[in-house]
Amino acid sequence: MLTFTSYTVENIKDPFGILSGKRYEFVVNLDVPEEDELYEENGVSARAVIKVEEGDVKVVSCDLLETTTGKLLEFDLEEDEEAELAQFCKEHLPE
Template identity: 35%
Template sequence: MDITQFSMEEILDPTNIIEGKRFEFILDVEVDEEDELYHEAGIEVRVLIAEKNAEPFILNYFVMEKAKGEYLDLALEDDELEEILAFCKEEIAKA
């Protein structure tokens, strides 16, 4: 899995109900044709990151088919989630 492009946005809580920070990442991902995640039009992974005690973690994620914008009922493997979390942590640290 290769992350080719991304966008990151901090999710603001005007009510201050949510403790810590929240971020939304949209990751443009390339996968091998043999991978079950492969779709000809490509896929995106929408990731919600929460930060508690200055330690980011994945709150939730969604895999989407890019052409139709449809959510796919697929789960990422642990190593893929670790790779995504490491990427997101690095980008949050830069912000």
């Protein structure tokens, strides 16, 4: 189970109007125990692009980053962890 400590969210503008639905970029800081394979001394964040269309919320892309440096990590979230992240993002969508 993931523990989310803080987050930011931004609306991704589509100046050409070619994308369906709305898109948001979430950057969510994760609390990762030292014994977990995802652990990084400088912290771990998930950067997720979320698509909202007709009430459906979906993770379009998700990258794991070292929090302080922004360095892309070579890990992916497991399916259940991605579902947790999607639920968190759904609950924290801007009005």
